[in-house]
Amino acid sequence: MLDIRLAEREDLDTLFALDQACFRPGIAYSKAELKYFLFNPASISLVIEDDGQIAGFAIAELAPDRGHRIGHVVTIDVVAEQRRRGVGRTLMDALLDACQRAGAERMRLEVAIDNNGAIAFYKLLGFEETGRIRGFYMGRLDALRMELDLPSRHTRFAPSR
Ligand SMILES: CC(C)(COP(=O)(O)OP(=O)(O)OC[C@H]1O[C@@H](n2cnc3c(N)ncnc32)[C@H](O)[C@@H]1OP(=O)(O)O)[C@@H](O)C(=O)NCCC(=O)NCCS
16 A cells, blocks of 8 residues: 655655666665755655655745745656555645645756656646756756646646546
8 A cells, every 4th residue: 555654754765775676876865865855845845655665755945036936856766676566646636736736836856858757747747848958967968848837737627527
């Protein structure tokens, strides 16, 4: 059974190991960076557990942007053996809900141009490509910028009657 909770300080080592496993050197965060993002007061950091075992985590940072509040997805990491079972979607739905409750109107993220799985995942959630940032990773790998308008989200996914 999947459960979602806020990240806690004791999770740091496990979440760091998961981030190192999910991303190549140069994209994975250092432990100090991850600790900062997880527990920064502007962050919403969620952990998802499957039968008490951590199956993934996600972080968004709330920030002002031209008079509006946006939620910036810092990362989403799902344990390799748990992928394609709906864990990422369940986690991201909870993160988007939490950002919306905290006043965010729009979500934004960057994803490596060669991370086709993640790009497909974000598109499924309704994110749209809004730009390309040259050399965003390590000065040599481009990122796609993707954004999602939160108020339109529930309208788009509302079940038909
Ligand atoms: C991207 C990631 C978070 C997706 O997590 P997940 O738990 O596998 O996602 P879900 O099972 O909820 O997938 C939902 C849908 O997204 C799409 N999707 C997810 N992963 C996909 C992949 N590798 N290729 C194509 N489509 C994919 C599919 O439509 C999937 O539905 P389906 O399995 O019924 O076809 C996970 O692959 C991951 O942690 N990757 C490594 C870290 C990473 O790249 N994070 C994002 C960086 S910005």
